[in-house]
Amino acid sequence: MTIEAAGAGALLAILRHGEALTRTELMQLTGLARSTVSQRLDALLDHRWIMPAGDAISSGGRPAVAFTFNAGARVVLAADLGATHARLAVTDLATQVLAERSQDMAITEGPERVLEWLVQEFESLLRESGHTLSDICGVGIGLPGPVEHSTGQPVNPPIMPGWDGFDVPGWLEPRLGAPVLVDNDVNIMALGEHWAVSPEIGHMLFVKVGTGIGCGIITEHRLHRGAQGAAGDIGHVQVTTAPERVCRCGNIGCLEAVAGGAAIAEQLRAAGQDTADSRDAVALVRSGNPAAIQMIRQAGRDIGEVLASLVNFFNPGAIVIGGDLSDAGEHLLAGVRELIYSRSLPLATQHLTVRVRQLGDRAGVIGASVMVLEHVLSPTAVDRSVAGA
């Protein structure tokens, strides 16, 4: 264990999360000597992590220069890979999207073909945004299955043949020349919605209702991944609606087998509708089809049944519903709220917000960018990058 005095990275963290500050203000804030502050600011300026703010502040004497975080210093590559679809983006260091695209892609083609394709798309997207590989400070990737975050390797992912244990960072880093961080797609969506929409909420649940159902957990403003990185797998919690229905996991009565997008599309097909997937189900709801509306409302109740327990257990400040089915809007949300408010304890629901995602399909890429920024802009990492030059 090494304990270091407030270094350049700590100064950068202050400027990154706040407004522009002068040398004197930074001295007052940190208790550091003027010479120390100057030395650290010089190092950060050298590396372009900060820049002088637009207007110098004068208080009578020589005008004092204020410094601000330089969000344009580098860029981040972000990818949200689903089962059949991918969204890619180049962002700046404040998660602003500089270029993006959304394309069909089959995760079942295996890691090498998918990642080969990903590198080409990233290179083309970088050109589009006016950048090159030398500008990137990191790469963030979300995958549709369990991932061991510390190694970036998928762990027994059910819908990703060939990916089990594949070293994604080990394969990508030499090709892209920057650190690669990987997590499951629900976790990065939770990060994105938390960072961009609800940064003031300490404890938040993000529920993705797509083909399957999963949950990203924010506790004290950080992702809770659990002992094996498996936290948030609420799709296989048993609900009371259809206790006999067999789930793809082999168990019966799982939430996903009742309220997931695939289950709803199947139930609608059984009712004579031409629904291939969750998007078709949402389209039916939006067209006003009563059977579809009834089903989506019941799916909301089923999800709400599980969330009601989690509200008592976890006491979150906000629950955000995302995934394809969240586009069905109030019908799903109404069912979720109905069960939460009827089953959870008053103290825990008193100030609880239950809302649908606000970033739409972008939550994943923005969260992937946040994951990278929290890593490469951590005080320790910045101290190391500044010292290494």
Added chain:
Amino acid sequence: MTIEAAGAGALLAILRHGEALTRTELMQLTGLARSTVSQRLDALLDHRWIMPAGDAISSGGRPAVAFTFNAGARVVLAADLGATHARLAVTDLATQVLAERSQDMAITEGPERVLEWLVQEFESLLRESGHTLSDICGVGIGLPGPVEHSTGQPVNPPIMPGWDGFDVPGWLEPRLGAPVLVDNDVNIMALGEHWAVSPEIGHMLFVKVGTGIGCGIITEHRLHRGAQGAAGDIGHVQVTTAPERVCRCGNIGCLEAVAGGAAIAEQLRAAGQDTADSRDAVALVRSGNPAAIQMIRQAGRDIGEVLASLVNFFNPGAIVIGGDLSDAGEHLLAGVRELIYSRSLPLATQHLTVRVRQLGDRAGVIGASVMVLEHVLSPTAVDRSVAGA
């Protein structure tokens, strides 16, 4: 926000959690200058937070003195107040119990009478341990209901008439002359079992099965209290066993109404047994009564049904079952395990430990002591105490 260099408190944290170290070893570990380390060690020695370790270490030249945390520098007062029973202790700064007692007490007598009694008991216990009020560095109290930890005030506690919103620290601090920290009893039991038995586990659930049922949540080695401090209230999660049974909360089918100690005692009475409370039920189980064994096993399954969902959601490394009913031993635990292993995902149960409490009735007072120590021995608090002298 103030960022300070590694102060005396940081040095104390190193010595408190590790072995005795010399001045030179501390310099190497922290990167601080010799003069700075010496100055801080002197301040810690002055306040008796540290002391020279038994044997000086010689490497040829002048023998170097190693310093170690002085767990005997002060004492902590700890109380675990239940509905009808209290356990009190005086501990040293390493949570070793120096004196303790266990007594009947009715929480329903209201805060002033209970706390008046508590002060007298603490004073008598201090004398017994050979200490006085001037030796205490803090007081930790667990209460049998929801508590807003930041203010130490009970929040709508169902079985504590007169306590709602009562300022426990405000009443006790002038009388005891030290900071008073308050939390609910399940949280302090979780802290105690984590600190003393499973400190290596990052994410742990402690389930108290007494008259009622509650859960203490450890995430990244710290208590998770949730947005309103209401986290862990699993007693009112709905289970499938008796969906029509009315709970004291007004809802139906709650876990506590089915598997809590009061519910089991009542069911045994209905079956012709003379059981007043959960302890009587445990005695029946231990005497080999088949009806009681069957009921406790089913209670384990009901609790396991709720925990199976939480294992998927939270992915803990360990689950500890405590409270009176945990004394029924393997019968309860077997039911809990049965449901967890049949309903949770393999990835999440692969390395999961499910055990009964090891500290017995002492978990609460040891946890209350831990709560105080984490507060008064935090680096910031130590820096302040050392600077204030």
